Amino acid sequence: MRFLTAGESHGPQLTAIIEGLPSEVAIDISEINRELKRRQGGHGRGRRMIIESDQVQILSGVRHGKTTGAPVTLVIENRDWAHWQDIMGTQVPEDTEEIKKQVTKPRPGHADLNGGIKYNHRDMRNVLERSSARETAIRVAVGAIAKQFLKPFGIDIAGRVTEIGGVADGTPLPDNIEEIKKTTEASPVRCLDPEAARKMIEAIDRAKENGDSLGGIVEVVATGAPIGLGSHVHYDRKLDARIAGAVLSINAFKGVEFGIGFEMAHRPGSDVHDEILWSEEAGYTRRTNRLGGFEGGMTNGMPIIVRGVMKPIPTLYKPLQSVDINTKEPFSASIERSDNCAVPAASVVCEAVVAWELANAVSEKFGGDCLTDMMAGYAAYRKRAEAF
Numbered sequence: 535m536r537f538l539t540a541g542e543s544h545g546p547q548l549t550a551i552i553e554g555l556p557s558e559v560a561i562d563i564s565e566i567n568r569e570l571k572r573r574q575g576g577h578g579r580g581r582r583m584i585i586e587s588d589q590v591q592i593l594s595g596v597r598h599g600k601t602t603g604a605p606v607t608l609v610i611e612n613r614d615w616a617h618w619q620d621i622m623g624t625q626v627p628e629d630t631e632e633i634k635k636q637v638t639k640p641r642p643g644h645a646d647l648n649g650g651i652k653y654n655h656r657d658m659r660n661v662l663e664r665s666s667a668r669e670t671a672i673r674v675a676v677g678a679i680a681k682q683f684l685k686p687f688g689i690d691i692a693g694r695v696t697e698i699g700g701v702a703d704g705t706p707l708p709d710n711i712e713e714i715k716k717t718t719e720a721s722p723v724r725c726l727d728p729e730a731a732r733k734m735i736e737a738i739d740r741a742k743e744n745g746d747s748l749g750g751i752v753e754v755v756a757t758g759a760p761i762g763l764g765s766h767v768h769y770d771r772k773l774d775a776r777i778a779g780a781v782l783s784i785n786a787f788k789g790v791e792f793g794i795g796f797e798m799a800h801r802p803g804s805d806v807h808d809e810i811l812w813s814e815e816a817g818y819t820r821r822t823n824r825l826g827g828f829e830g831g832m833t834n835g836m837p838i839i840v841r842g843v844m845k846p847i848p849t850l851y852k853p854l855q856s857v858d859i860n861t862k863e864p865f866s867a868s869i870e871r872s873d874n875c876a877v878p879a880a881s882v883v884c885e886a887v888v889a890w891e892l893a894n895a896v897s898e899k900f901g902g903d904c905l906t907d908m909m910a911g912y913a914a915y916r917k918r919a920e921a922f
């Protein structure tokens with residue numbers, strides 16, 4: 535399966551085309567919209583989120599609530615487009631004043647300068663518009679479809695925030711994924727511990743007062759994946775590597791780890807590897823899950839646990855120094871609006887990208903024309919794996 539996204543932050547809409555989804559997958563639009571709403575929320579979001587109220591339209595590939603096997607087209611309109619039509623139009627504007635409003639001051643921490651030089655855009659709006667994390671809205675819609683595809687295979691995904699600006703929530707992951715979903719939904723920062731949430735909110739507010747921004751860590755858990763998704767046979771089929779790449783593709787994500795992650799550097803092997811057990815009822819299982827569900831690029835039947843670190847939002851009310859590319863003069867301009875922490879929102883994006891990679895791996899393992907054939911292949915595989 536594959537998908538493409540298109541659309542600018544202040545253009546008319548975001549679009550995705552998903553190709554390769556099997557037929558017969560039940561699609562509930564309200565579920566996609568619920569995910570979109572989750573991504574818009576969280577303490578620390580800026581004024582743009584007051585303007586937008588993301589709703590998906592499905593323009594192809596779904597009929598009477600089920601996929602047909604044809605490409606699925608998803609659209610989310612940008613409400614802010616109404617304010618940007620002149621600046622973002624596809625034709626040369628009649629009002630020449632609009633042409634003069636170019637972005638010539640690259641923002642540190644953004645794609646502006648690198649993209650400007652690479653694509654020869656002296657108006658770096660051409661870079662800014664596409665590099666914006668607005669694009670993650672349509673990826674969450676794609677992820678919501680992936681989650682619905684994974685449902686009949688018993689694969690479920692939840693995310694949480696474990697750290698914001700140095701305030702950590704060390705609550706151990708509950709075994710029950712529904713509990714993670716319920717508790718994080720009730721938290722404005724999507725973490726499990728209310729006391730940690732209070733401190734995170736305080737930290738976000740304090741940073742905002744200081745014109746600053748905060749990053750943090752999100753954790754995604756996926757349960758129900760059978761042993762053997764992904765493969766050891768070739769580097770680009772390793773599923774943990776694909777998931778790591780997907781997490782790093784989220785705007786502002788700079789690091790990724792599985793299971794106990796970087797903590798592995800401090801421990802001996804006997805305190806890292808997950809011993810193999812077997813019982814009549816459970817088949818093969820593990821005593822621990824320190825590797826986060828992967829060995830040899832394949833799932834090992836334990837919950838997948840992946841964490842990503844998000845850098846602090848780069849656009850600051852307390853501006854950083856940069857240079858105007860026309861005058862070469864230094865400047866430090868103040869900004870009009872920005873999120874000052876988007877870690878809670880990013881946890882929803884992280885769930886979505888993990889969901890997509892898992893859906894893709896399931897489709898590769900069990901074939902992909904219609905769900906009926908896939909479920910038959912899946913059942914036969916489970917039976918064989920149980921008897922192994």
Ligand SMILES: Cc1cc2nc3c(=O)[nH]c(=O)nc-3n(C[C@H](O)[C@H](O)[C@H](O)COP(=O)(O)O)c2cc1C
Pocket residue numbers: 580643644645665666667670784785786787845847848849850871872873874876879880883
């Ligand atoms: C959900 C989400 C919201 C974001 N909101 C903002 C924002 O309001 N202002 C900003 O400067 N960066 C924001 N970012 C981060 C930038 O998009 C990102 O840092 C930038 O595109 C540069 O890419 P890089 O950090 O991946 O190198 C956001 C990221 C995410 C995931």
Ligand SMILES: C=C(O[C@@H]1CC(C(=O)O)=C[C@@H](OP(=O)(O)O)[C@H]1O)C(=O)O
Pocket residue numbers: 543580581582583586665666667668671785871872873
């Ligand atoms: C629009 C979204 O996030 C945007 C991501 C973003 C950036 O630079 O990445 C900058 C801000 O946009 P604006 O400059 O229009 O205020 C955020 O609001 C969204 O998450 O839907």
